[in-house]
Amino acid sequence: MNMRKKSPSADKQESWIASIRQFVVLIVIVVAVRSLWVEPFNIPSASMVPTLQIGDFVVVSKSSYGYSRYSFPFSPNFFSGRIWGSLPHRGDVAVFRFTQDTSIDYIKRIVGLPGDHIRMVHGELFVNGQKVPRQSLGHYAVDDEFGNPLEGERYREMLPRENGQGTAAHDILKMRDTDDANNTSDYVVPQGCLFAMGDDRDDSADSRFQGGRDTGQCAAPPGNDFLKASDRDLGFVPVENLVGHATYVLFSIDLLRHPAWQFWYWPTEIRWNRILRGID
Template sequence: MFARRKKTEEKGGIVETIKTIVYALLIAAVFRTLFFQPFWIPSGSMKDTLLIGDFLFVNKMAYGYSRYSCPFAICPISGRIFASEPKRGDVVVFRHPVNGSDFIKRLIGLPGDTVQVRGGVLYINGTEVPQADAGTFDETLAPQGPMGSLPRCANSPVGQGGTCEKRRLRETLPNGVTHDVLDIDPNGFADNTDVYTVPEGHYFFMGDNRDNSEDSRFSQAVGGVGMVPAEYLVGRADRIMFSSAGRSLLYFWTWRPDRFFKAVE
């Protein structure tokens, strides 16, 4: 009798453990879908605003919700609900309209805007966006992040362990938002573009590391982002929570404490 009771208690304990795990997963899924989504920075396209290995939470309440607010785009939502317009200069995570991967870029062009780059200088609605010299952005030429990618340098060739430099400029968008952009090549392949007109319900994005970013300057046909429909917006990046320059989080000597809890500007 005692053995049977013990077996029943053990079975009940296992069931309760399974229930607890299921509930925890459901709560985590709801939290991730409705509120904040964790996001690792995998590439250098947003330097020096965001570095490879920065970890942040994306505010999914910022722009409302669409089917792409859910993992695997499974939300049964048509268009966007509780929608709010993003602001020029926001750093936004969005779903690539073709391959479905998550991208993070800065919002440059709003619906109806014209956008062009001439001689590395941004023009919005035909007006030059002011840039001021902000010195250089220096980093060590070494493998970065889990993929071990090497940064591009304006002062190439640079040996491993040497100082990799990029020209840094302080850009001020028409609504007063200021942020840094980097220039690697003064005659880069994307420093002179056609005039783009942003369609209604779409947005134009660019990376802050202007010569090392696949963004709206490139059409989806050639592997770029193109114009991004509003329903593909996932959320706004507000704050870096953690940062590590190494291949693994266990490499504590590669942590960057000065970036912990840093606001994204």
């Protein structure tokens, strides 16, 4: 039998092809996991303190609410709505796309579902006409992303789940009670929309602010005098914009102590007590 030996160039070509194939398979696996199951997000601002700290890296379950175009990299527009969709629970911490620019991710707590009535009265949250119970946990202080101090009262709030399914207990920060954002009109959440708020109630650009949301999906209903901070407020959040449910803190670094590029300080800035911590 006459057997021809492969040339070195043929062996090299096959090796390159095998390497490319393995790389493509790896990319497909990474994209599938990131699109369909879990995705990490970092927390850049103080709008969710005390629950989430600046420098937290959170794990988001992509399958919790089904899938929309925003579940996938680059948000391809090959379908609308949600596949296998389900609504969040009141009290869920959710990642969603900003209503005014869907290239930007937001993370807030869902406090209102379609049809809910939401109102703030003297700094306290009312859902469907009922005051949400809360318990004082004492003084709380932290710096925001600009290094400015945030000081106020920390409360344990018991947000009612839908259909009488108990409560979602979580912490909030309150610094004042007398401004417009703490004494609002009655918001009625439209169908297909959600009402989201930050746990740092007085330092959060959330659904209380309705500027620039007079038209389009989940627009403020006409004739209502909603609070406006700018012409690009969050307003009601379309269910389609949901990305996933934030379930736990994977890792956390106190980036406020040193600039982020000074990586040699990172080992001393790790918040060890926040690693793999569940999110209330």
